[in-house]
Amino acid sequence: MTVIIDYGVGNLFSLASSLEFIGEAAKVSGDPEKIRRADRIILPGVGAFGDAAAKLRESGLDRVIIEEAGAGKPLLGICLGMQLLFERSFEFGEHRGLGLIPGSVRPIRDIIGEGLKVLHIGWNRLIFPEGKPKSRLYKYTREGEYVYFVHSYHGADYEEYISAYTDYGALLTASVENAAGFVFGTQYHPEKSGRVGLEILRAFCEIGGRP
Amino acid sequence: MITKRIIPCLDVRDGRVVKGKNFLGLRDVSSPVRLAEFYSDSGADELVFYDITASAEGRAIFTDILTECARKIFIPLTVGGGINSIADFDRVLKCGADKVSVNSGAIKNPSLVYEAAKRYGSQCVVLSVDIKRVDGSFRVFARGGRDDTGIEAIEWLRRGVGNGAGEIVVNSIDTDGVKGGFDLELLAAVCEAVDVPVIASGGAGSIGDFITLFKTLPGVDAGLAASVFHFGEIDIKTLKAALTRENIPVRI
Numbered sequence: 250m251t252v253i254i255d256y257g258v259g260n261l262f263s264l265a266s267s268l269e270f271i272g273e274a275a276k277v278s279g280d281p282e283k284i285r286r287a288d289r290i291i292l293p294g295v296g297a298f299g300d301a302a303a304k305l306r307e308s309g310l311d312r313v314i315i316e317e318a319g320a321g322k323p324l325l326g327i328c329l330g331m332q333l334l335f336e337r338s339f340e341f342g343e344h345r346g347l348g349l350i351p352g353s354v355r356p357i358r359d360i361i362g363e364g365l366k367v368l369h370i371g372w373n374r375l376i377f378p379e380g381k382p383k384s385r386l387y388k389y390t391r392e393g394e395y396v397y398f399v400h401s402y403h404g405a406d407y408e409e410y411i412s413a414y415t416d417y418g419a420l421l422t423a424s425v426e427n428a429a430g431f432v433f434g435t436q437y438h439p440e441k442s443g444r445v446g447l448e449i450l451r452a453f454c455e456i457g458g459r460p
Numbered sequence: 461m462i463t464k465r466i467i468p469c470l471d472v473r474d475g476r477v478v479k480g481k482n483f484l485g486l487r488d489v490s491s492p493v494r495l496a497e498f499y500s501d502s503g504a505d506e507l508v509f510y511d512i513t514a515s516a517e518g519r520a521i522f523t524d525i526l527t528e529c530a531r532k533i534f535i536p537l538t539v540g541g542g543i544n545s546i547a548d549f550d551r552v553l554k555c556g557a558d559k560v561s562v563n564s565g566a567i568k569n570p571s572l573v574y575e576a577a578k579r580y581g582s583q584c585v586v587l588s589v590d591i592k593r594v595d596g597s598f599r600v601f602a603r604g605g606r607d608d609t610g611i612e613a614i615e616w617l618r619r620g621v622g623n624g625a626g627e628i629v630v631n632s633i634d635t636d637g638v639k640g641g642f643d644l645e646l647l648a649a650v651c652e653a654v655d656v657p658v659i660a661s662g663g664a665g666s667i668g669d670f671i672t673l674f675k676t677l678p679g680v681d682a683g684l685a686a687s688v689f690h691f692g693e694i695d696i697k698t699l700k701a702a703l704t705r706e707n708i709p710v711r712i
């Protein structure tokens with residue numbers, strides 16, 4: 250059973266539908282007990298980092314997520330949910346994140362160069378880092394496949410946690426993974442990335458927790 | 461590199477697609493769900509559902525269809541038509557829409573774009589504008605292109621982006637239905653004025669029109685069309701193969 254964490258941020262319909270479509274039992278819930286009982290958890294999110302981080306803290310779900318991830322339960326953050334995994338974000342000020350992935354969330358504007366729109370929206374290719382084993386998230390995915398992005402910030406600072414990049418005038422972080430290999434984050438929306446996205450979700454749902 | 465998007469638009473009235481032809485292997489062409497699946501499988505990058513229903517019953521059928529599509533199709537879905545309030549945003553987002561397209565609603569309610577962007581984020585708010593040349597200037601038209609609002613279009617779009625619209629759909633009334641190509645002059649003016657993604661609509665008649673669009677105006681992010689896809693005049697797979705040959709990046 251996968252629990253999609255409901256903390257009042259974003260539209261969870263498509264994500265729940267995509268899991269249902271691949272035959273994964275999924276529940277949308279903000280109940281700490283259900284999250285603790287889940288085999289794996291997904292942290293979704295769209296909107297502003299500061300608001301979302303505040304909502305997680307107010308509900309106490311930040312502690313639950315940190316504890317469960319610390320115990321080796323597979324966790325997947327999607328889009329803003331991925332950014333929340335980082336230590337901090339510089340979107341409209343400075344905000345504290347969950348600290349499950351070292352590094353900061355920074356505006357892509359600073360690196361993409363002149364003439365590109367600061368909202369990276371649309372389909373772009375996955376580029377795997379050289380000299381690193383492929384993430385378990387990409388068990389069914391080849392380099393160069395397209396996924397759907399909508400963002401103007403990305404997670405940065407430490408290359409060692411990046412499991413895929415994408416090229417938008419500069420290399421942007423497409424996905425991350427922690428050192429233990431149980432915390433994952435995708436900047437793109439797998440639930441909106443067609444067949445490729447469904448295969449990424451399937452790979453995540455096949456990952457078991459730390460015994 | 462980010463790819464150029466190809467977006468079919470489905471006009472839905474009382475739960476049925478308004479125009480369509482018999483695609484090979486597609487029995488029920490007027491079923492929005494079947495047609496949406498067909499487009500998604502053909503390589504459409506996104507789908508737009510335009511609700512042209514007038515009645516409340518029709519609206520309810522529309523949201524049921526949207527829900528069914530969102531359960532089966534995992535590419536971005538945009539909904540437009542009859543979006544006049546935050547309640548309308550809420551209604552379609554709950555049923556699985558990813559983005560909401562506002563047209564006349566933004567003219568009737570000038571704070572709608574701002575309010576929606578504040579609540580749902582700019583990425584969710586698409587400002588769609590019907591534009592026609594009047595006395596040498598670009599004017600915004602309302603009610604499906606019937607009423608001249610007198611509003612200058614480029615300034616209107618600039619203001620919409622300032623209020624938080626995350627993408628712009630430019631429907632040229634002058635080129636719509638003519639099938640002689642997109643309105644490059646208008647689109648160039650829009651690209652110059654705004655820094656959010658621009659989706660070109662109105663005038664696509666051939667694969668060459670899409671090639672010309674993306675080659676002439678690198679600032680255009682997507683091409684939207686309805687009838688050329690519905691009537692099978694352009695097959696999306698063939699279109700994308702042709703764009704790739706012209707070195708225009710598309711998702712294959």
